[in-house]
Amino acid sequence: MSDEFTGHDPYAINRKLPGADQHFDLVVVGAGPAGLAAALEGAALGASVLLVDEHPVAGAQMGNDVPYWFGGRMTGAVQTKDRMIEQVFMAQPLFEQAMEAGVELQLGVYAWGLWRNHANLAALPEPMLGLADEERSWTVGFKAIVLATGARDLALSFTGWDQPGVMGAQGLHALLTRYDAFAGRRIVILGTGDLAIATARLALGRGLEVAAMIETAAAPVGDLAEMAALKLAGVAVHCGSVLREAQGGIDGVRAAVIAPLGGGEAETIACDTICLAIDMVPAIELLDAAGGRIVTDPARGGHVPQARAGLALPGIFLAGDCAGLGLNEAQAAAEGRAAARRALGHDPDGAPLRPEPVTAVDRLAYREAWLRALVAASDDRVIVCQCEEVSRADLLDVQPPNYLERGEKMRARSLATLLEDGPPDQEQVKRLTRACMGVCQARRCREQVGMLLAMASNLPMAQAPRAGWRAPVRPVALGVLADWAEDQAMKDGWDVWFGIPTQWTPYRDIGTEREEQHRRALGGNMHL
Template sequence: MVVGAGEAGIEAARAAATGGAKTLLVDEHPLDPGLFGLDIPYLFGARFDAAILNASRMEERIVTARPALMAAMEDGVEVALGTAAWGGFVRGQASRALAKPLLGLADRDAAWLVGFDRLTIATGARDVVLPFPGWTLPGVMGARGFDAVLRLYGAFTGRRIAVLGGGALADGVFAAAREAGLDVVARLTAPAPLRIEGREEVTGLAWQDGEQRQTVTCDTVVMAVDTVPMVDLPDLLGASIGWDAARGGFVPAASGVIAMVGDVAGTVPAMRAAWLDAALAEDHALVCACEDVTAGDLRALRPPRYLDAAGPQAGLAALGPLNQDQVKRLTRAGMGPCQGRRCREAVHALLSRDGVAPLASHRAPLRPLPLSVLAALEEDPTLRANWTGWFGIAAQWLPHWEPAPEDAEYIGGRLSGEDVVK
């Protein structure tokens, strides 16, 4: 199994196939159109046209953009595009019955499980999102989102763009925009107080340059400050993940039959910390747009607004050693439909003032899936025959359609009686 059909993933799949292994290469592109609206896996910023609705056309675009896919097929690699890895399952305390590791896959119609002997993860990296004022407006994109919509899908709708970032990532965005004939009206290479202008979508970018306020008119702002390895699948599969600032943040380590290649194994570090510090300086900075959590809410550890409750008097300092899972449960930052992809780095930066906070955990499904897709999973016949009990224990409780026997007694959360025991 190889997950991710970028350059590194295709190369790994071809090497496995030419070595005699039966090889399946999956890639979630072309995405289900609904994931574009949720900014998964990248920050797309609603800068795409209706072409993304045509799955066949988009698949052709992706094969054209990645010609090595054809070479992989000729080498004997089975290629499944539009197929996302939504989960992974390995043997453990709660899953000792697994004969081998399993990967959960899904396309637009169904979900299924695939066993594997070896797995190469080449899921790449995603964008770091900066919570500057106006960042939630349509037209604000990440560098990876910009590249995907422009190069992979050929569906980019912007014309005048501004680029944030001063490193190689921003250089790539700048070059790709110019090659596509787009008008690059500004590029900010260093952090500065800025505001994205517009009411319903991006209409401009304003920033403070010393004593002067600069403004440009644009329809798209590309955040090309930094990327981080996409570690959700390795984390779910139990890979060891540690903080390595020299490789872009949290990076996974290969273990057993699971290997990492490409950007998921580490990225080139950039000026992320300085940009995040500038964006998070004010308490009103909106960090988690899905759950409406500001930087001030996080510092005060304020509960969700709908609870109308106060947080601990000392805020973050009141809880001792912190981690994102703890803060997520208390404030809901990171619990929205984007699953933390737009706010994870900003939350982590706030928690890491006195050291590096632990990584927030990941759980399946790693991608939002329609219930109709999950319902397509085949159910074990034994489980189907005994679904009213746990693990096939028919007497765990009575089916709802059977009347309780007269001598049954409710004790400690279960029915007790001769008929039930039988």
């Protein structure tokens, strides 16, 4: 007896999904150094190329700190997207070069989903990328895609962090360079590593005042010559110190209160912005949603693609920071070019695009040191998830936010009771507390929630739990997603996608005369 199904279910989803709205040989997501280089290389090889970049993001998205932690420090200019498109275009000379080379450039467009047929999905007519702006959504088909989505900000909580003026290094960099729309004047930077040094140099170069750099370690962790130059430029460096509080006023941050680790006299530093430049996080959202394998690598930035760069899934390639941190702009561009060549079938058996590093920095250890210091300097009422107003205490007690009722059984619950059934599961904790369920899609809390759960469970940071990504990986209005052309066959089947006739037949009756009786009793074609 053959197990192969030879019949036809007119309400199955197979062959009902429409094809993509556009088609290209190569699609590149992200117009940083790696993405631009990949797009230019693809065009030089004669391929039809689409280059998509979400900048400039809409003002509302910025307000939700998507994709970067902008911290409410953007000027009103960002509300005019047409002007911002012009500004972003003019800020990157390679955009004009790409268009002259035949690359189709789409700015201000969000990549919110990536799908391909695999073991658990076989209904797609082709691999597709979901795109949207504020008005509509559409899909793009491709022969190959290069994800050059870069990195986003690492956010850690402390007293007063949930007010305007607390932001990330990526957000500050974008506002100063791409948007020319930063509203602050005097900043305090957390960290003294490479990211913090680059942030300080950029701020000084743009005429800002860097009041201080704060470091929990006993000495600066970045290049000592660079740090010495910053000191000569008037930047105060406080090592062995921690931020106790961000004091605020009507316009947000007005001062940073710091103190020595372990206690001591506090110092108040006047500022309008506190920039966390402790680390960045690889932007793995699209690859994760497409089914790519994610592993933990402390040297590359924590949760990263198993593929270091190049081929990650059939037809899906990686380049730049999304494949792991540690490259400079020239290295990222070289990796982008190599990924495009590999994606288009050139040099398929070449060497790995990114070999193992000779020396590796444990980024997770540095993050942990900072988080432990910030936790020790604040109480558990500090909000961890700003969107859902979940405090550190509620997270570790596995309680819902205060706007939901807490019954007796719920109040008796804690992380300790959950650990009786196994290691912490961030997805489970998310459902129970609503932490990481807000409109920022956990960009402000995802990493620190995992780290806090690991700390409370006495686990090393490399074993911190991770919440996965699912489409849409960008906040997209339902009205925009609903603008989707469906053929009549698909419309006719919507009320039975979860009503396949045979799914209601008891297992013992399958293959017997009672199977047909069940089908007739339930109404023939199963329409509800």
